[in-house]
Amino acid sequence: MDFVARVEHGVDGATTNEFNRPEAFSIDGHALSPVLQTVLHGTCEQPGEQKVDLKIEVMCVADPYQPRGNDSCFKDENGAPLELKRVLNGKQN
Numbered sequence: 001m002d003f004v005a006r007v008e009h010g011v012d013g014a015t016t017n018e019f020n021r022p023e024a025f026s027i028d029g030h031a032l033s034p035v036l037q038t039v040l041h042g043t044c045e046q047p048g049e050q051k052v053d054l055k056i057e058v059m060c061v062a063d064p065y066q067p068r069g070n071d072s073c074f075k076d077e078n079g080a081p082l083e084l085k086r087v088l089n090g091k092q093n
Helices: 045-050
Strands: 003-010 016-017 025-026 054-064 084-088
Touching: none
Parallel strands: 025 084
Antiparallel strands: 003 016, 003 025, 003 054
16 A cells, blocks of 8 residues: 655744645554654643643555655655555565
8 A cells, every 4th residue: 555644843943833744654464653753842641631642643544556746745846746655564664
């Protein structure tokens, strides 16, 4: 399965969080998704107390064996293809 996702992270010099740039992944059958690490503003307790959760936005999912043609979801803001990160047995290659 191929997918594009963005992960929430803290903004340096601000007290807000925002999404990072989209990243494209290809996961083989029976593999686990990669570990996505991030830093959010606030303590570990604050997000739970404020009912604020870490957000991961899956922007699109595609069958890796089907042609994508001009699928804009797998391209960056300039129209260049995103680098597809392959995940085998839970490890990013």
